[in-house]
Amino acid sequence: MKSTKNTAGIVVALCAGHRCAALIKASDDDGGLAAAVARSxxxxxISASCLQQCAHGAVAAVALRASMTDLTGPSVWLGGLEAPGRLRALGAWVERWRPQEERPSALPHELSQAVLGTGAPVRLTANQA
Known part of the structure; x- marks a missing residue:
């Protein structure tokens, strides 16, 4: 069995705040993002608490993780993910990426209008329940 302890990958921090969650639920997405990430x-x-970007529709921060560290590289912020096809395009893009690539391929055309900008790395922390 292959160890995933030091596996690189793409981190998607999807806003799960009330507004974003409602927009995504009402969108044309069939829940394929979670399945695509699982297959990647x-x-x-990550279902993130409200990311405070409500004016931009459903949002997510996407970043590359070099290994199982608690930090990623800089994030790309995407908005309007409730628009037709955007969550599926994001899922397909994440699923296509392979660890031997130093960085993800360019965002697909379907997501080009969703880019809000770049931001700080996504911090991965465990729940302190």
């Missing part, structure tokens, strides 16, 4: 090589999907 080292991908991680």
């Amino acid at each position: 090589s080292g991908g991680v999907l």
Whole structure:
């Protein structure tokens, strides 16, 4: 069995705040993002608490994780993910990435209008329940 302890992958921090969650639920997405991330090589999907970007529709921060560290590289912020096909395009892009690539391929055309900008790395922390 292959160890995933040091596996690289793409981290998707999807806003799960009330507004974003409602927009995504009402969108044309069939829940394929979670399945695509699960099939990806080292991908991680985080349901983040409200990311305070409500004016931009459903949002997510996407970043590359070199290994199982608690930090990623800089993040790309995407908005309007409730638009038709955007969550599926994001899922397909995450699923195509392979760890031997130094960085993900360019975002697909379907996501080009969703880019809000770049930001700080996504911090991965365990729940302190």
